[in-house]
Amino acid sequence: MDIDVLNMFLIAGGTLALPILAFMASFLLWPSVLIKVYYWYWRRTLGMQVRYADCGGYRFCYSSRGKPGTRPSILMLHGFSAHKDMWLSVVKFLPKHLHLLCVDMPGHEGTTRTCAEDYSIQGQVRRIHQFVENIRLNKRPFHLVGTSMGGNVAGVYAACYPGDICGLTLICPAGLRSPNASPFVLQLQALERAGSTVAIPLIPGTPQEMEDMLRLCSYVRFKIPQQILQGLVDVRIPHNDFYREVFMQIIGEDSRHSLHDHMHLITAPLQVIWGKQDQVVDVSGASVLAEALPGCQVEVLENCGHSVVMERPRKTAKLIMDFIIAQQSTSSKKHS
Structure with a gap:
C-alpha cells in the first residue's frame, strides 16, 4: 500500500477514534457530563x-423557539424535580413555527432558589405569573x-x-382529591404511618432507587445501562435536599389539593391527558375534573404511565395541537 494512502487512513482513523474514545470515557467515567451534553445537543438540534429573565434579583431560566404568530404561544411547566428539557421529546413533534417556552420551575435547574414559600403551589403560581409579566407573554x-x-x-x-x-392542558396533574389512591400515594401513607420522611x-439516591423511580413513573420499561442510571443519580444528588424541601411543601396541607380547591374557577377551555396505568397520580382524577368542568376534553392513554411526556411524546404533541386548533376554530365561528 502506498505510504501516503496508509498515512491518510491512520489520520482518518485517529480522527474518528478521538471522539469515540471521548464518548466512551464520558459514558464510563462521567455519565452525568454526557447527559448534560445530550440535552445541549438536543436543544440545539x-x-x-x-x-x-431577571426580575429584581430573581432569575428565571427558560428555553424558547419561534415568535408569537397566528397560533397562541405555548408555555410548558414541568413536574417535580424535573427541568425544562423534559419537554424536548414533545417539542420535537410540534410545528417549528409555534412560539414555545419551557421554563424551569422555581428553584429548579437554572431558576433561582429562595425560600420555602416559593415552593408551595401558590408560591409557584405567583412566581410563574412574575415570569409571564416580565417577558410580556x-x-x-x-x-x-x-x-x-x-x-x-x-x-391554579x-x-x-x-x-x-x-x-389549558393538564397532563396527569397533581393536586386533586382522587376517588382512588395510587400506589405512590399508598406508599407515602405507609411512610407517614411509620414516621419516615427519608x-x-x-x-x-442510588442507581437502584433511580431504577425503581423510573419503574414507578413509566408503564413502558426502558432498559437503561447502569452507567446512565449512575449519571442520572449523580446529577440529582447535590439537589436532593432541595427536592425534599419542595416535596414537603407540595404535599403540605395548603398545597396538596390546590387544584381541587381552585378547579371551579377555571374558565379557559380545558384538555386533560392521563396515562391509564399512572402509578403516581391515579387516573381517576380525570373524572373529578370532568365532573367539575363538563366542557373539558379528557384523553386517557392506554399502556401509559405517569411519564406521558416521555412515553407518548408524539401523541401528546398531536393532542395539544388538535385541541388548540379546535379551540381557535370554535372561537372564530363565535366571532363571525
Missing part, C-alpha cells in the same frame, strides 16, 4: 435557545401546559389569572 392570551406538579400549578394559575389564558420514592 430542535432550535430551542436558553434564555434568562400575556400581551396576548397564551396556552398553558403543565404536567404532574406543573399541572397543579398550571390549573388558570384559576387565578383567567385573562392570561386562552387554553425514603421518598421520587428522590432517589
Whole structure:
C-alpha cells in the first residue's frame, strides 16, 4: 500500500477514534457530563435557545423557539424535580413555527432558589405569573401546559389569572382529591404511618432507587445501562435536599389539593391527558375534573404511565395541537 494512502487512513482513523474514545470515557467515567451534553445537543438540534429573565434579583431560566404568530404561544411547566428539557421529546413533534417556552420551575435547574414559600403551589403560581409579566407573554392570551406538579400549578394559575389564558392542558396533574389512591400515594401513607420522611420514592439516591423511580413513573420499561442510571443519580444528588424541601411543601396541607380547591374557577377551555396505568397520580382524577368542568376534553392513554411526556411524546404533541386548533376554530365561528 502506498505510504501516503496508509498515512491518510491512520489520520482518518485517529480522527474518528478521538471522539469515540471521548464518548466512551464520558459514558464510563462521567455519565452525568454526557447527559448534560445530550440535552445541549438536543436543544440545539430542535432550535430551542436558553434564555434568562431577571426580575429584581430573581432569575428565571427558560428555553424558547419561534415568535408569537397566528397560533397562541405555548408555555410548558414541568413536574417535580424535573427541568425544562423534559419537554424536548414533545417539542420535537410540534410545528417549528409555534412560539414555545419551557421554563424551569422555581428553584429548579437554572431558576433561582429562595425560600420555602416559593415552593408551595401558590408560591409557584405567583412566581410563574412574575415570569409571564416580565417577558410580556400575556400581551396576548397564551396556552398553558403543565404536567404532574406543573399541572397543579398550571390549573391554579388558570384559576387565578383567567385573562392570561386562552387554553389549558393538564397532563396527569397533581393536586386533586382522587376517588382512588395510587400506589405512590399508598406508599407515602405507609411512610407517614411509620414516621419516615427519608425514603421518598421520587428522590432517589442510588442507581437502584433511580431504577425503581423510573419503574414507578413509566408503564413502558426502558432498559437503561447502569452507567446512565449512575449519571442520572449523580446529577440529582447535590439537589436532593432541595427536592425534599419542595416535596414537603407540595404535599403540605395548603398545597396538596390546590387544584381541587381552585378547579371551579377555571374558565379557559380545558384538555386533560392521563396515562391509564399512572402509578403516581391515579387516573381517576380525570373524572373529578370532568365532573367539575363538563366542557373539558379528557384523553386517557392506554399502556401509559405517569411519564406521558416521555412515553407518548408524539401523541401528546398531536393532542395539544388538535385541541388548540379546535379551540381557535370554535372561537372564530363565535366571532363571525
